[in-house]
Amino acid sequence: MRSLFPVTDLTTSTPGDEGRAGRPTGREDREPGRAGHEDREWSLDELAEAYAYPTGLSAEGPRSAWLRANMVSTLDGAAQHDGRSQPISCAADMRIFGTLRALADVVIAGAQTVRQEG
Template sequence: MRRLFTVSATPGKPDPAPELDSVDALADEYEYPGAVREGHPWLRANMVSSLDGAAHHEGRSQALSSPADMRVFGVLRGLADAVVVGAETVRQEGYRPARAREVFAERRAALGQPPAPAIAVVTAGLDLDFSAPLFTDPLVPTIVLTGAHAPEDRMRAARAVADVVVAGEGRGVEPARAVAALAERGHLRLLTEGGPRLLAGLCLAGALDELCLTLAPLVTAGDAARIMDGPRLENPQRLTLSSVLEEDGFLFTRYTRDNRP
């Protein structure tokens, strides 16, 4: 994987562009910003899109992925405290617990992180299979983010197998409150993998700090959702391009929101 563009620390002097073939090199590339070390949560999203804007093909993102994309996916997970994901994506993608990887063990231990990130599922109706490995066999307890008025029977079932966090006064989850609740539990390095509705809600709430978008050299046509699928922003939000990596025609872009600590 080669770096095509990155913001230089010294204006007028481009950073070197070495090949990024190792997981360690990629982990250094995607290290969370210093704001996290100062106690500020940082929420990054990792999404993939076809050239014509599809966020999935036949309901799953795997058809748009590549070995390099999966390598970046693994690195972003390996750096995170918690992975925030919507219930529909959990069902469609067959989510399992995050696993510990030896290559990240020393890095995570130095930061006081557990061996693997927690999976934090955002759900209003708690329509989840609580007998699935995501809940019965996680290395780190799975978190369920829901609203105060979620169905009581489903709330009891969730509490039996997960850390349930109320992050909304109604039935649904308030995105900014969910981020704050995770930060209160020490999860400052946050990663969301969607889906499109959750990502749109996080962006609308001003909770999204960084977008890592893989642009796949594929076209799909059809009517698949974009990477964000929700109410439109009153004013389009400008993000700043931080870096672009490339491998086999796939572009790995990274954008950050302005006015962050």
């Protein structure tokens, strides 16, 4: 099963975290603090691979249902600024958000979110 929170190129590694859950497999060459790490923005294909839903057959059939949530917040816990979340998001947040939307079969947004953010 893939983790919901893959390490990005902005995440720093700490000594002894090689086996930590959440580290994407096969990306050791791109992880900060690793030999050969390249400080760059992940491509949309790499993001889609890192956030991909598990593949393969399950006992229930070809694909099981998965629920995923995503949000941003400030260090003090605020989830919006002046009624919108975009001002507290950075370009990397928006790329991940867009990737998650593209991978989803259904996107649910609250009524107030739709009114405020369009």
